[in-house]
Amino acid sequence: MGDTCCLPFSLGAIKTLIEEHVNGTYVRSLKIGGNVVLDYESGFFIHPNEQVEYVCKHLAQDERLVEGYNAIGFSQGGQFLRAVAQRCPEPPMRTLITLGGQHQGVFGLPMCPTLTATSCEYISRLLNVAAYEEWVQAELVQATYWHDPLHENQYRLGSTFLADINNELYLNENYVENLNKLKKFVMVMFLNDTIVQPKESQWFQFYTSGQDRVIQSFNESKVYQDLGLDRMLREGKLQFLGIEGDHLAISKAWFIEHLVPLLLE
Template identity: 70%
Template sequence: MYLVKSLIILLFSNSILAVSNTLPVVLWHGMGDTCCLPVSLGAIKKLIEAETNGTYVRSLKIGGNIALDYESGFFIHPDDQVRYVCEQLARDTRLTNGYNAIGFSQGGQFLRAVAQRCSTPPMKTLITLGGQHQGVFGLPKCPSLTSTTCEHLRKLLRRAAYKEWMQRDLVQATYWHDPLQEEEYRQKSSFLSNINNEVFINQTYIDNLNKLEKFVMVMFLNDTIVQPKESQWFGFYSPGQDTIIRPLNESPVFEDLGLNQLDRDGRLIYLSVEGDHLQMTSKWFIENIIPQLSTN
């Protein structure tokens, strides 16, 4: 009887030890990707679950099926996607006490918009992998599309990025940042200039962003997709040219979004990894991203 009781106590103790203390994780995929397929974020979801003793991981699906989720990365305006995600997260009772958010490529700036616009449930840590926080000026080698389609998109964006119909119908136009047309970008960008507080200062964006425990930005050092790659750390071309990069701490966005306060507090974290866009090993992810996740 004593042996049985001891085994029960041991099993119960082990089950307690196995319970994850990592807050739930929300994932948002990038352009040309999907939420849940094994060759997509489905693999990342399983990896996080395995490395955190089974913490709850929600990989966001925009729309009712995988096809719509894939198309959303190109054709559903970010404002509509962010609104939809905010509603979905607010209904998820497993996120009530807070969650970690990991955004891949454009999913990074979309999750940042969630942090700024929707404070319930509370996002604790935001991690962006290859996010285009200051936008892009060029679409070379874009994934999941033929080179002909890529080139066609690039030409369209340069000629018509700030046309109303383009801003409405093509996701990538909403974070197209032309440094040669800086004022037009600020006034006609239908998403990025807003979430970067470049049109007017939205104090709610600043307050909500500063509720984060950590904001981790990952730049891929050999990135040929995000132009310029420094956008992943909020760097971008100085206005009027497309050669010299202005770092975040010299950009108006640094103060206008309250990132300077996060930086002073040591909550703004810069990470980098060798490789092209989103090219990282499981080992690197486990060693560098998993430890950044907030816990209970």
């Protein structure tokens, strides 16, 4: 949200960093649409289902990925790439790393530094009162993973993205099987996050249904079994990493020490 694939001071720098530390391995930073403007706008206004379909198509056409690839998703890109793993098993995703991914959604939008204060206030108000209206779901990306624990039924029926990929509306066995094809699923939580509410969503945790204070433990969540995360945990495929700092505040040194080795496995 608020970034593009190739800016030299953001994801472009990450691409260069990876290339420098994985022996020249091919690295592709995904761009949604045909130009940087569309790529930027996709973070707010192109439905995740469309983005996932677009990415799946382009990955399948990339001959250099035919044997498989590792994937890294930043913030909302984390759950979007997880949807790619679940919906598009070819070419095979091997390792999925999500940094600040909102796997159980969000319930709160306290800060959006890439927008003006007026726009941020408008989006927050819109999500609080009309997140599950059809037109809001169709027009605003953040609405598709807005998870209201006070109105769980409205969320499950109204969410046009997250409830589906988390198997909360009906059980899609293909999602379970495809996700379990991963060799490793690594989730990074920013321990002082002020953007993602609750921050525990980054580790697939969320508020206990009916309130917005107490966090339900990972293995008590319905998603834990319905998405096959219990099996992945038993098989040692899940890895939970925590880092001090606010949302996406990650140093090059930490990235190189903790994440680069996972890309070499």
